[in-house]
Amino acid sequence: KKLNRVEMNRNCSILSKYNILEVDKSKIHIQSFSKNTFLLNNIYVCCPILILPKIVTRLNFSKLSELKPIHFYFLNFLHPKTDLIMFGVGDGGSRSDIPVETLSFLEDLQCNFEIISQSSACNTLLALSAEQRNFAVFLLP
Numbered sequence: 001k002k003l004n005r006v007e008m009n010r011n012c013s014i015l016s017k018y019n020i021l022e023v024d025k026s027k028i029h030i031q032s033f034s035k036n037t038f039l040l041n042n043i044y045v046c047c048p049i050l051i052l053p054k055i056v057t058r059l060n061f062s063k064l065s066e067l068k069p070i071h072f073y074f075l076n077f078l079h080p081k082t083d084l085i086m087f088g089v090g091d092g093g094s095r096s097d098i099p100v101e102t103l104s105f106l107e108d109l110q111c112n113f114e115i116i117s118q119s120s121a122c123n124t125l126l127a128l129s130a131e132q133r134n135f136a137v138f139l140l141p
Contacts, residue, residue: 028056028129030122035090036141051125051137052078062140064089064097064115069105076109080134085113088121088139 028051031039038045040056048059061067064087075082085106087093093115095103106113116124121137128135 028054028125030125033118033122033139038139048138048140051135051139053129053132053134059138059140064093064140065099067098067102069102072102072105072109075111075136078134082109082111082136083134084128084136085111086121086124086135086137087113087115088118088137089115090118090141092117093140 029041031042033039036046038049040051045056045058048062050057050059059071061071072085075085095115097115098106118139118141121139125135125137128137
């Protein structure tokens, strides 16, 4: 399904207004993406996002260097535990871009995390979703 610009703007503003989007289907499917826009289950999302198995939420940061431990506290309350955290970064990135205190917090969570390209993150998300794994995918333009 191809959405016109009015529908796209309406869907983007829905996520901007409420900050969270519950997906009523069994899994989240990324149909396409561009530098600043993701098409998820026929809904355009125009901002950095966090994808969990059945929830998408808008992020209040857009660079790895802006990450803080507070962005990950919610992972302590998820059950079952998250298997993998992925950062899909449009312009590339590395562990050295993440502040030291945040790296330390992520390591204390005892959860694997990877920094990869957006396209690799989208493809990996599809595989993780199909395997019904517990994941957190941060997609940053």
